[in-house]
Amino acid sequence: LVERLRRARDAAQVAAAVEAHPPEPEGDLEAWRLTREWLRRCLPARLADTPDPRLGLERLSEHLTALEGRLHHQEQVLAGSAADVAHYVRQLRRRARRQVDRLNELLAPIAFGSIAGVRLQMTDVEQMEALLDGLSDQADLFKPGLPIDEALDRLFQRVGGTPGSARLLDYREYFDLQVHVQRQSDPTWRLANPTRMSTGEAIGVGAALMMVVLHAWEAQNRLSRKQSDLNTLRLLFLDEANRLSADNLGVLIDLCRTLELQLLIAAPRVDEAAGNTTYRLARVTTPDGREEVRLTGRRVRAGASLVDRLADPDAADVDFDPPPWRDPPAADD
Known part of the structure; x- marks a missing residue:
């Protein structure tokens, strides 16, 4: 009995308690009582409360047969699911x-x-x-x-x-x-290989993919939400654009024009690329000692080349109000 209890699941304490009782009639009765209590916790209530052990074993056998049939049925269902x-x-x-x-x-x-x-x-x-x-x-x-x-x-x-x-x-x-x-x-x-493409082309290909994915999401959203008061404003933000040449910036601007996309970039020489608007922020000190931040804008005409802009800036640029950016103030930009 002790060996079987040791091999049983979660019966180590019961096996130790049974082994601790002396091999006397009183000890055997106590061991049987402990074993019955453990069996009552393990078996279903309708089987554990059976007064006749043989009837309990017969019911237990019937219960196991029913469980095997249910398990076989579940395996067949799972087999169909796996297929x-x-x-x-x-x-x-x-x-x-x-x-x-x-x-x-x-x-x-x-x-x-x-x-x-x-x-x-x-x-x-x-x-x-x-x-x-x-x-x-x-x-x-x-x-x-x-x-x-x-x-x-x-x-x-x-x-x-x-x-x-x-x-x-x-x-x-x-x-x-x-x-x-x-x-x-x-x-x-x-195959698109970044090592065989210019920086502007690589960024342009990635931006094109991103924009068409966003367009697909917007279309799906319009299908799921029939009424929407909000319109999506497509903006592409690019930092560290000073690493791009004027030609690469021109490639990006061409892509954004094709996709009807607004491109916001930060670069010190972005005004060399045609077809964009350059904004500059300058912090200046007024005569009365107050600090102001002045915003000026310059739009570069798409038909003006870099040589033409360097030769005659006024012929290639369209300035905005406030006054055009001519001489930068003495304060740091």
Whole structure:
């Protein structure tokens, strides 16, 4: 009895108490009482309260048979669910492909600088496709004593992957998404490589993708919210633009004109790029000793080249009120 109690679950204290009683009639009765109390806590009430142990064992056998039948039924239901996982993942992947196609439709008219086109390309992962086939078989999912997560890990390893059952249910793991660009001088679509693109082109491609994604979100939001008093104002903020040359800034401005996008950038020489408005803030001290912050603006005409602006600034620039920025004040800008 003591050995069986030691092997039983959560019965270590009962086994120690039974072993501590002396091998006498009174000790045997006490050991039996402790064992019955432990059994009463473990068994269902309608089985534990049976006065006849043989009748209790018979009812327990019937109860276990019913549990086995229920477990077998649940395994069959889960088997059907596991077989549907592959279909569910493929359905999500088809939906993602349709979304990529809609984004490519929005990207079709975009061209700026030397970039003639930008598009997204979606390709299936062959290794993950083998996992979908393995899920359809689901032979490893119902081995006795094998948890579902461990079965999925073994299935993942069997087709050459690393353990990670959560990845099996993430449809994004089943395809690769790449950005391809087409140049004005080459009709071939090539993978967008930042090392082979100028800074302005790289930022422009990223901004184009971001804008079409935002446009898709706005369209989805308009479908879900039929009435909305707020209109989205698309703004692109870019800091540290002093790293960009005038040509790169021109590429960004060309892109923003195509996307009907407002670009706000901070750069000391941004006025060298045509087609933008340059604002300057200056803190000056008035004759009476007060400090003021003065704002001046200058819009560069799109048709004026850098040489023309340097030769005749008045012919290329349109100044705003307050007066144009001519001589900077003595105070620091």
